[in-house]
Amino acid sequence: MAGTDSRFDAAAFRTAIKFAMKMGLPNATPDRATFRWSPQRTFAIEDPAHNPYDWSSTPKTEVTKVDVAVDVAVEMLGGAADETSVGQINNQKAQITILDEDYTLVKGADIVLLGTNTYVVDFVSPPLGLFEVTVYTLNITAVDEA
Amino acid sequence: MAIVGGLRARLIRDSLFHMVYDALDDLGWFDVGRKHKTLSFPSVPVDPLVEVKFNTVSIGDLGTLAENWELGSNMSEFRWTIFVDVFAESEMLGLHLSRDIADLMSGRFPSIGRGRPTLTVLNYTQATPSAIFTCEVEDVVTDRAQNFPNPWQKNWYSVSFDLLDYYGDEND
Numbered sequence: 001m002a003g004t005d006s007r008f009d010a011a012a013f014r015t016a017i018k019f020a021m022k023m024g025l026p027n028a029t030p031d032r033a034t035f036r037w038s039p040q041r042t043f044a045i046e047d048p049a050h051n052p053y054d055w056s057s058t059p060k061t062e063v064t065k066v067d068v069a070v071d072v073a074v075e076m077l078g079g080a081a082d083e084t085s086v087g088q089i090n091n092q093k094a095q096i097t098i099l100d101e102d103y104t105l106v107k108g109a110d111i112v113l114l115g116t117n118t119y120v121v122d123f124v125s126p127p128l129g130l131f132e133v134t135v136y137t138l139n140i141t142a143v144d145e146a
Numbered sequence: 147m148a149i150v151g152g153l154r155a156r157l158i159r160d161s162l163f164h165m166v167y168d169a170l171d172d173l174g175w176f177d178v179g180r181k182h183k184t185l186s187f188p189s190v191p192v193d194p195l196v197e198v199k200f201n202t203v204s205i206g207d208l209g210t211l212a213e214n215w216e217l218g219s220n221m222s223e224f225r226w227t228i229f230v231d232v233f234a235e236s237e238m239l240g241l242h243l244s245r246d247i248a249d250l251m252s253g254r255f256p257s258i259g260r261g262r263p264t265l266t267v268l269n270y271t272q273a274t275p276s277a278i279f280t281c282e283v284e285d286v287v288t289d290r291a292q293n294f295p296n297p298w299q300k301n302w303y304s305v306s307f308d309l310l311d312y313y314g315d316e317n318d
Contacts, residue, residue, distance in 0.1 A: 045271055047160050048189030053153060053271045122196045141196075
């Protein structure tokens, strides 16, 4: 944490930033950034990645979480060229900025839905401090583009 | 009845993962107190375009080449190219680890039960897996990235080899 300063009003800052985030939200609720956790399943007989050999088998354990939508700022970065073994693929990339109070609600989510497109979370950048407020940036890449 | 199709391929991949993991464990790579960062060995390939933690070992596979082996039957040789990537914290660790992997695939470590260039495939669909067939290992090649766009690719070593599997159909 970057410390505190009496001249910095953290609550007012958070309110203003969230106001700006809300201003940039799409009107249709399904189009807003939604965070999703892939279901965690284990099977009595499974491979090292916890996939069953028999795809019709019933999970021994299953952990699912409901989707969460919070106030965020989305910056589309365009299609950065990724060199792969089958050639150059231009996957759409984006950065999502989240305030600390909301980040705790979505921490660990591995999928982000933006509109009808699905993105995966590549990594979380080192958090930025603004006195007692911490700002997180998620770097995401599209896995489909509807 | 022989196992064929996708299940056969998955059993080969999983047997390879377990064999390499156990062999590296026997060589002490997962021991505590070593003077390098802990090894990570996920069972699925990592995406080299996304930040990879140092000392990660990852198995991936490429295509399979089939060659008819016997006139008048379905018996064929399936040559499956596999690669093991090592994203190391240093050049020397990457060299050491990748050459250990290359030699254990080549069967040059009889002291840990890797005295032949083969892979015993186990039937992991059973509660107690048993050996069901053997693949041969050929053309073990080591390589390293020369032009690395990302820092975690600086000591990116790779070991590739072919797994040779022979089978006809499920009635074999």
